[in-house]
Amino acid sequence: MKPALKFIFAALVVGGFATVPSWGSAVLVQFGINALILATLAQSWNIIGGYTGYPSFGNSVFYGLGGYGVAIALVQYQLPSAVGLILGVVLAVLFAFLLGLPVLRLRGHYFAIATLGLTEVMTAIVSNLDIAGRNVGLILPLAKGDTLFLELSLALLVVTTLAVAWISRSRFGFGLIAIRENEVAAAVMGVNTTLYKILAFALCAVFSALAGGIHAYWITYLDPGSAFDVSLNVRMIIMAVFGGPGTIFGPALGAFALAAISEILASKITSLASIFFGVVIVVAIIFMPRGVADLAQNFRRFGWRYFQENIKAHRV
Amino acid sequence: MDNILEVRNLTKRFHGLLAIDRVTFALERNQILGLIGPNGAGKTTLVSLVSGTLQPTEGSVLFEGKPIHRLAGFRRALLGIARTFQVMRPFPGLTVLDNVAVGALFGAAGSTRQLAAAREDANRWLHFVGLDHRVRQRADALGGPDRKRLELAKALAMRPKLLLLDEVMAGLNPVEIEEVITVIKKVRDQGISIVVIEHVMKAIQSLSDRLLVLHHGEKIAEGKPQEVLRNDQVIAAYLGSKRR
Amino acid sequence: MQLLWQILVNGVLLGGLYALMALGLVLVWGVLNIVNLAHGALIMLGAYVCYYFFTGLGWDPFAALPVAMSLLFCLGYLIQRWVLNLVIRAPMFNSLLVTFGLEVVITYLAQLLFSADFRTVNPSYAGANFSFFGATVPWVRVLAFGVALALTFALWLFLDHTRIGRAIRATAQNLVAARLYGVNPRQLYALTFGIGAALAGAAGALYGVVSQINPYIGAGLTGKSFAIAIIGGLEKSLYVLVGGLFLGVVEALTALYIGPTYTDVVSFGILVLVLIVRPTGLLGRTA
Numbered sequence: 085m086k087p088a089l090k091f092i093f094a095a096l097v098v099g100g101f102a103t104v105p106s107w108g109s110a111v112l113v114q115f116g117i118n119a120l121i122l123a124t125l126a127q128s129w130n131i132i133g134g135y136t137g138y139p140s141f142g143n144s145v146f147y148g149l150g151g152y153g154v155a156i157a158l159v160q161y162q163l164p165s166a167v168g169l170i171l172g173v174v175l176a177v178l179f180a181f182l183l184g185l186p187v188l189r190l191r192g193h194y195f196a197i198a199t200l201g202l203t204e205v206m207t208a209i210v211s212n213l214d215i216a217g218r219n220v221g222l223i224l225p226l227a228k229g230d231t232l233f234l235e236l237s238l239a240l241l242v243v244t245t246l247a248v249a250w251i252s253r254s255r256f257g258f259g260l261i262a263i264r265e266n267e268v269a270a271a272v273m274g275v276n277t278t279l280y281k282i283l284a285f286a287l288c289a290v291f292s293a294l295a296g297g298i299h300a301y302w303i304t305y306l307d308p309g310s311a312f313d314v315s316l317n318v319r320m321i322i323m324a325v326f327g328g329p330g331t332i333f334g335p336a337l338g339a340f341a342l343a344a345i346s347e348i349l350a351s352k353i354t355s356l357a358s359i360f361f362g363v364v365i366v367v368a369i370i371f372m373p374r375g376v377a378d379l380a381q382n383f384r385r386f387g388w389r390y391f392q393e394n395i396k397a398h399r400v
Numbered sequence: 401m402d403n404i405l406e407v408r409n410l411t412k413r414f415h416g417l418l419a420i421d422r423v424t425f426a427l428e429r430n431q432i433l434g435l436i437g438p439n440g441a442g443k444t445t446l447v448s449l450v451s452g453t454l455q456p457t458e459g460s461v462l463f464e465g466k467p468i469h470r471l472a473g474f475r476r477a478l479l480g481i482a483r484t485f486q487v488m489r490p491f492p493g494l495t496v497l498d499n500v501a502v503g504a505l506f507g508a509a510g511s512t513r514q515l516a517a518a519r520e521d522a523n524r525w526l527h528f529v530g531l532d533h534r535v536r537q538r539a540d541a542l543g544g545p546d547r548k549r550l551e552l553a554k555a556l557a558m559r560p561k562l563l564l565l566d567e568v569m570a571g572l573n574p575v576e577i578e579e580v581i582t583v584i585k586k587v588r589d590q591g592i593s594i595v596v597i598e599h600v601m602k603a604i605q606s607l608s609d610r611l612l613v614l615h616h617g618e619k620i621a622e623g624k625p626q627e628v629l630r631n632d633q634v635i636a637a638y639l640g641s642k643r644r
Numbered sequence: 645m646q647l648l649w650q651i652l653v654n655g656v657l658l659g660g661l662y663a664l665m666a667l668g669l670v671l672v673w674g675v676l677n678i679v680n681l682a683h684g685a686l687i688m689l690g691a692y693v694c695y696y697f698f699t700g701l702g703w704d705p706f707a708a709l710p711v712a713m714s715l716l717f718c719l720g721y722l723i724q725r726w727v728l729n730l731v732i733r734a735p736m737f738n739s740l741l742v743t744f745g746l747e748v749v750i751t752y753l754a755q756l757l758f759s760a761d762f763r764t765v766n767p768s769y770a771g772a773n774f775s776f777f778g779a780t781v782p783w784v785r786v787l788a789f790g791v792a793l794a795l796t797f798a799l800w801l802f803l804d805h806t807r808i809g810r811a812i813r814a815t816a817q818n819l820v821a822a823r824l825y826g827v828n829p830r831q832l833y834a835l836t837f838g839i840g841a842a843l844a845g846a847a848g849a850l851y852g853v854v855s856q857i858n859p860y861i862g863a864g865l866t867g868k869s870f871a872i873a874i875i876g877g878l879e880k881s882l883y884v885l886v887g888g889l890f891l892g893v894v895e896a897l898t899a900l901y902i903g904p905t906y907t908d909v910v911s912f913g914i915l916v917l918v919l920i921v922r923p924t925g926l927l928g929r930t931a
Contacts, residue, residue, distance in 0.1 A: 194919055212906060258501065269490075272483055273558060369738050398734035
């Protein structure tokens with residue numbers, strides 16, 4: 085697809101989401117909000133994982149801090165929700181700077197596991213904080229209707245996607261891509277790798293925290309287990325990887341597709357939806373490791389051989 | 401005398417192993433210094449110490465009179481030092497054009513900051529090294545000789561004042577070597593000072609204004625090519641074990 | 645003082661089991677360069693095998709342990725042969741995601757088949773204990789500890805003193821080294837993962853005896869196994885034992901002096917700290 089066509093298509097999708105409340109059922113609106121939040125998370129993971137090549141399992145910390153920012157502001161201090169959102173973003177960005185510095189020195193497995201460990205540590209710490217309601221969690225005051233949240237999450241996804249679009253054609257983004265492709269060479273060419281990685285991590289933190297804040301405000305309940313859920317982190321990764329990491333629209337599309345399929349299956353049997361999700365992960369990584377975006381590009385040229393080539397390239 | 405690079409008593413130890421042992425030399429602006437020595441003599445290590453890929457154990461590196469040996473690699477790139485890698489390090493998933501565009505976007509201060517302009521710049525450098533026909537391909541689709549050219553184009557796009565070339569001719573055929581020599585001479589004529597590591601004796605003789613010979617991490621000779629290559633110590637240590 | 649002694653004994657006994665839990669993970673990670681996120685789910689399956697042989701057929705849980713190991717070996721062999729072998733040369737992140745997919749599939753299949761209820765394996769001798777210099781020590785825990793040590797030792801013997809074991813160790817240095825030993829790499833990888841899974845099965849069988857089980861325990865156990873693997877490093881099975889004992893004791897001490905809800909903060913905090921300070925493990929060589 086030509087870039088212009090892609091943007092027209094994207095505009096249509098945005099328009100479609102915006103009008104859902106006027107014609108869709110309440111269930112559809114709720115599904116829309118969930119899908120938009122997931123797409124935002126996948127899209128912000130795309131910045132650190134897709135563009136910079138650092139497979140973070142710590143993004144659910146940003147999401148959780150965003151949620152707790154709103155919850156603590158509303159419940160403990162009766163502050164307006166906007167202040168809560170800002171608080172959440174500040175916490176998440178602080179976390180990204182403080183822990184990004186040591187953790188982003190690690191590569192590959194070690195980075196993934198360190199961020200996974202950080203998520204567990206944060207879950208455990210928050211479970212012990214009185215201000216966060218310990219492991220019981222916090223119940224937020226009921227907010228206005230779903231339409232508002234649909235609009236909020238839609239706006240957030242649009243902004244996140246615009247940020248990614250900017251990254252893909254800016255000097256900053258080229259620095260990130262250079263780091264992903266070869267970090268030593270990037271440094272030699274003049275990329276301040278430490279700074280760039282931390283900025284990318286912090287940018288993820290901003291968008292993920294906003295998503296977490298909006299979600300907590302909408303769902304009106306928050307506990308450590310759901311706020312820092314590691315499997316949510318893996319979901320955003322899968323969605324981004326499924327759609328096409330390091331592309332502008334892939335992660336959001338991947339999120340919509342997988343969210344829709346899960347939703348349909350979950351309405352039958354909950355565990356079946358999860359099993360399906362697991363199977364999709366395994367099959368997708370084996371047959372199309374570079375995501376739908378790459379599949380769409382190369383399938384026409386290679387046909388079914390595309391899948392064979394992918395397997396041949398990576399098996400024993 | 402205007403020295404762009406001065407290296408004083410530079411020493412690098414890896415876990416007790418002495419890779420570079422108190423090496424001292426200077427490079428005059430707009431000159432080409434050939435760096436030769438048997439395999440494992442420490443040539444690449446020396447280049448890495450100057451480019452900032454490695455940090456020295458002792459000694460100092462002065463670039464345009466200012467000490468830079470404590471600076472991170474990227475800061476040295478911003479000052480105007482560019483290098484190529486013997487084991488080539490392209491950005492495999494990017495097109496040849498964008499590989500070079502990264503150099504134009506970063507590299508020495510004053511380089512362009514706009515992507516479109518950087519790509520234009522990249523196009524010119526790719527033409528300069530004779531890679532125009534490969535611009536749209538992914539870098540990992542290139543063969544050996546073309547990768548060498550790409551390495552050179554990436555480094556040049558950084559607009560360096562000092563260029564460190566680590567075996568850019570290895571594996572090339574005589575015709576290709578002649579082409580690269582021409583390119584390197586053209587680069588020097590633009591006012592760029594160059595350090596060349598090379599095994600191809602003929603090439604390095606015709607290119608270099610001066611030669612520096614490393615052996616077991618020590619400098620054993622330095623001077624005009626003809627003189628150095630007649631030096632007994634050099635013949636014993638280096639040429640005696642040479643295959644060419 | 646009495647309490648501290650009791651806590652230390654508990655910590656050491658638990659640490660032995662921890663070591664066995666991490667052993668399979670470390671083997672697979674070190675040899676195949678696969679970070680197996682499904683490891684905890686395999687431990688969970690081992691526990692259920694033991695549970696069903698105990699409640700259904702009335703087998704002693706320790707007698708069911710070899711059964712759990714054999715079944716898990718077969719499952720592990722098949723998983724590597726038909727799934728993971730397909731991504732073994734892909735970037736490590738791909739195999740990591742595939743193992744996560746497997747974790748999800750195993751966990752929710754278990755939920756469908758076994759229900760989400762908590763289960764316990766309670767042999768008649770579960771309450772029996774003895775006094776060890778004033779500390780009360782349950783026999784099952786000592787037995788579990790002994791089996792864990794024996795299996796760790798057995799793995800070490802196997803890797804050091806058999807041809808296949810040496811081929812596996814050579815594979816850790818170089819993925820195609822198996823050929824030098826006249827072994828087909830595909831089968832050797834499958835065998836290695838099978839052994840890893842069998843060790844997970846054994847750990848699960850023992851875990852079921854000392855603790856409650858349900859289909860969701862896997863993720864947490866994977867996390868603990870990581871912490872142990874990172875603390876001990878990936879080089880020697882003996883180091884895993886040290887890592888396990890260390891974590892067991894540290895958790896016990898944390899529960900005593902700071903509070904039981906802080907054990908995760910400490911164990912995962914140590915994991916992150918060790919990674920940042922010494923990525924090769926506390927006992928590993930410097931990079």
